[in-house]
Amino acid sequence: MCFTDGMDRSVDSSNGSMRTGSGALLQVFRDGRPRTRAELVTETGLARSTVTQRVDALVASRLIGPVDKAVSTGGRPPALLAFHPAARVVLAADIGATHARLGVTDLAGQILTDTRDDLDIAAGPETVLSWIEDNGRKLIADAGYQPEDLIGVGVGLPGPVEHSSGRPVNPPIMPGWDGFDVQGFFTERLGVVTLVDNDVNVMALGEHFSHWSDADHLLFVKVATGIGSGLISEGRVHRGAVGAAGDLGHIAVPHGAEVMCRCGNTGCLEAIASGAAIAAALTADGAEAHGSLDVVAQARGGSVDALRRVRQAGRDIGEVLASAVNLFNPSLIVIGGSLSQAGEHLIAGVREVVYQRSLPLATEHLRIVQSRTGESAGVVGASVMVIDHLLEPSQVDAWMTEGTPAVE
């Protein structure tokens, strides 16, 4: 069946059922392939005049633009158009407990300029967010862009965040941050959409985007001073009802020791297998260690005690991941965070227990791998979080109507 009659205007995108606007057209371009207007008419089924109007709007916004000319059969060759990721930039911040990374990326998530600094999260939101703002302005200029080229800010923070409002919720290591309006801070100063999430969700997004976009169900585990995870399901972060999903650190370890955790419960994974827990154990054994990095240094230096403890931490993490595998059935587990730099011992311990303990059906095609993105995962993920949001069809349609991405 083929419909040949007219369609009189852009369809209500709020209905959710119908999508024919500029935003939907931009999605066609996001595969990166250049197209002529005539090809778009064939590919989308939209009328030539409709394509012209929508393309003109996208060109005016600089989201798509001309590339090399197509081969023509004569006369002026038709213009080839393509998604133009360099049109605008995103400011992306990965804020840890004691250091911060900041990058400016294009609309394809490529880092153009970046910086890092030692920065204590406990210095409070005004200090930390001002650092992002000040350095962000410099990085945008360094990348050769104007302030008005910025379309969004993405921030990963080392604690629980209510994603819808962007406010931290009772973050244990972040005095002064509880309920702070991070979105409002940047909207007021930079005038752009700002999205905030916890650092592990953002790292999971970055890792998925950079190296594992073929994995439908990915579980990213960060093992550092603390332990946390981010779940990617069908390409999207699973945040759960209040954004608390993925908290591995305070799950009780089956067969684990009854150690008291800072959360008030006993036997939590974080109290047994985190970098902080191993450092404390090594220090008690007489080999002083102040955190994950010291543990990594001792393990790489060949300390049998450090290697043994890292391996056991891998097994303890594996006990909890075995439950996560039965529940969530991921196709890929990625182990990241500073403790994963201690060599193969951590991941070997994880594999040992997960493959022994999880259901055969769930592990048959399960891969357990080391993080590949390393220290840039958080910045890339914070950028991708913003890009995915702003380039959604409904957002782009609003943008075309209002002339600028809507600030929430």
Place this chain on the structure above:
Amino acid sequence: MCFTDGMDRSVDSSNGSMRTGSGALLQVFRDGRPRTRAELVTETGLARSTVTQRVDALVASRLIGPVDKAVSTGGRPPALLAFHPAARVVLAADIGATHARLGVTDLAGQILTDTRDDLDIAAGPETVLSWIEDNGRKLIADAGYQPEDLIGVGVGLPGPVEHSSGRPVNPPIMPGWDGFDVQGFFTERLGVVTLVDNDVNVMALGEHFSHWSDADHLLFVKVATGIGSGLISEGRVHRGAVGAAGDLGHIAVPHGAEVMCRCGNTGCLEAIASGAAIAAALTADGAEAHGSLDVVAQARGGSVDALRRVRQAGRDIGEVLASAVNLFNPSLIVIGGSLSQAGEHLIAGVREVVYQRSLPLATEHLRIVQSRTGESAGVVGASVMVIDHLLEPSQVDAWMTEGTPAVE
């Protein structure tokens, strides 16, 4: 910005970005509200002639039809059209280990006729599926429909199923079923689309559809002879990479006893807290019990030993659910299955541990409730699984083109 130019034909729905076909129009009607053609033009932004063509196709398929006349300002009143759930029927089966339930529903998931029978899953696929076919034909007639009114079959089975192919995968209590082509069986005999999933996913869908459609993240737990769960995330079943998600039964219970499980591991939840495990323990205590129903009978009869063991099973299930809450952050946990009929003791034990053990942020708004759908959850869920699939825009568009729902 408003586009006023023509749109020349139905847009390629395979692109995923654009949806303007009959399927998208049907979604507009699924809220149940009747509309005139003129209202559809206003609501959707489609041209009048486009609406007429798409509506005619939907009326021809009987998916929408006329209802009461609208108030008119004079002359012949315009026809009010509405989604017509009675147009076609779905055959929905909930197959347990030792009994089967079967229903015929309309396209709104309402059960029109149903039946149940004692049926041993170990009798094999030919016997069990023939029971569905034979009784299905009778039920369709009993409901006043013709065989050609059937548009799909949904089946829940008591074991792991690869949802994409509809084949059971190494199901432990289902001899002869491993890899059996359930879809092919019904497609050959009844000529319609068939979807298969494990019984707990199907029950979770039914429970969510019937009573908790406002819950974005629901975890349904079935406690019977075995223990399993189904996760509903943003209205959809989370099946994971190979359809194995939600297997609570073989997660090791933190602080649990080291009992050998039939899966070969020790300390699994199912080996400690299932109806079968409690029945075995009661029998060993001298109070003979052959399964969940006997446990329920003893508990309801006031046996202190039975009540104590059901309560402890609730706590053990709570230990595992506490991990699931930290990982998945549901807004609602629904406890179903035959053992949940033992009164408030099971759910009281679950609540006791989950609220003590899970993160405060994750439990702040968490509700833990008893199943409301009871024994019909599986049939309703199997029907909803089929309806949700067949009424997807791309499926409806194919249907309008080919005249009948596509058999995969």
